[in-house]
Amino acid sequence: MTMDAVPDPEAVSIFEDWDAPLAASGDDTALYLEVDGWEGPLDLLLDLARRQKVDLRQISILQLVDQYIVYIERAEALRLELAADYLVMAAWLTYLKSALLLPREEQDDPSPEELALRLQLRLQRLGAMREAAARLMGRDRLGRDVFARGAPEGLRIDRRNAWQCEWFDLVRAYGQVQLRSQPAVHMVRERMVMTLESALARVSAMLGVALDWIELRDFLPTDRDSVDWSDPRLRRSALASSFVATLELARIGKAQLAQEVTFGPLRVKAVKA
Amino acid sequence: MTAPDNLERAVEATLFASEKPMTAEQLSAHLQGADVREALESLRRHYEGRGVQLVQRGRTWHFETAPDLAHLLRRDREQVRRLSRAATEVLAIVAYHEPVSRAEIEAIRGVQTAKGTLDVLMEAGWVRIVGRREVPGRPVIYATTPNFLVHFGLASRKELPGIDELRAAGLLDPVDDEMVVAALGGDDDDDEPSVTSIRDDDDVGLAGTDESA
């Protein structure tokens, strides 16, 4: 393989026209700098490998490395700004080449042969996909080679909702609403009480006949009356009303109260006018 | 069956792929000036009695679905959907209180009622607009339809159980499964009254729909 040290003016112009479509010149003796736009170093390697015109499984890795390095050197000579990954690949390939050529003292893992094989496999893999892509694109494609009906009437599917709700769901829902929205009214239960008025009358009457101290409890009514005084709630009510009544009588000076111990029996006595 | 000749195939494919009906002249121009009349006639006969026909309208030709199959082009698909809880409540309120305005429904439910909820009920054919209330703003008022009675198997609205009956049946008991679920935060439905009244119950949504065909 020969390389001109001086850049070929033709090549330069191609380089400058970076997005130019693939130039059709086919000078295979010198490395032809195709500037289709490599998609990365692997892409470049694949193209270089293809130039060996052998099955990708039989390419010479050493030759490929040389070609790649030459390409990179040439690009550098042309002061093209190469992406870092191209240079990284160049360095790695240089290492691979030396590893392949030099006698080895100890077995590296993976061996250079193994690395070369892997590189080959990668190129095969990429090559296979590139070929597959081309074959895929070349198929009879709908809308390009074969056509669907130009003016289909279209299928109109009108969806109708069949709403489901059962009677039970309905009434329970209403129950829920009612439950939620009922105002919280607190009803006081109707119950028997002794009113303050009747307690006043009763205590006054009883004080009038009594001469000595009488315990308040003794003023409470008994079963004699038509009412069931055994109801403890009614008895509490009577006690409370009678107590308030005696306080009232004491206030207006008609009764006096005495209690020897706290919570002890409360005694009442009329005040002699 | 005789295999169509190439011209017939070409006419068939061209008419099939065309976005517009084509005249014999247009077809001919498209096919290197070939005389297409015979091919058209042969195709017309071929498609006779099939699901698709080649028809001539005025001077143009096109394929169309056989007229007796036109009903296939438009189909109704029924989708069974369960009414959401919010929608069920609104329906119940309409049924018990009709006619009611949306504001009244909201007042009873204690939450805002999305327009969509009433739309669903109207779509279901259970609720309809029966007029406007003669109060400021003239709100639309809703009532149930005869179809509502049919669906729920009721002779009249009077057959809806009253509050006392609901209570007797335990339907007004504070503790029931749904409430528990709601209390545990497992339900995103609008259970909290008033406090959340800003929230819209957009979840008119549909328990267990399956959209996919």
Add this chain to the structure above:
Amino acid sequence: MTAPDNLERAVEATLFASEKPMTAEQLSAHLQGADVREALESLRRHYEGRGVQLVQRGRTWHFETAPDLAHLLRRDREQVRRLSRAATEVLAIVAYHEPVSRAEIEAIRGVQTAKGTLDVLMEAGWVRIVGRREVPGRPVIYATTPNFLVHFGLASRKELPGIDELRAAGLLDPVDDEMVVAALGGDDDDDEPSVTSIRDDDDVGLAGTDESA
């Protein structure tokens, strides 16, 4: 010629009228649950050799013009979108290796794949995201769509050109990432696109959709 029975006519009419390919199940659902498989097979045979054909792509069926008539129909047709080289390569890799992650695509191509490339393929309706790979980083994985089969006239992925040979040659085996790292010089970030004067594959864009005449 034997007259098609009514189910066959109905299937024919429905597929003719449909704007999209339909699966046997969709057809069946459209036709009151009828078993359409026999009708489809009978129709397929009927249209064999005609200008229009009934084809199955993946699970869907549709009518399309016969491929040998492409030259007649292509002329005044808009060209389908032309894909960049990068996009066609990525599409092939997705199709032959699916499901694949972007990193795996990049490992095969030895170059970073612009996000836009996959977007273009997804927009075209040929590629879709099918999940995440349960490995560290949980990368998104891509696969082809049913529409991919329809567009490229494949009955199934088994019909991908040369797929059996490629598989037999081990070229569709999962990509050995370690090797990629080694080959690319130990950098996990395969390649800086940045500085590269080499064209980045960002220009996946749809090169002019009409490549007329």
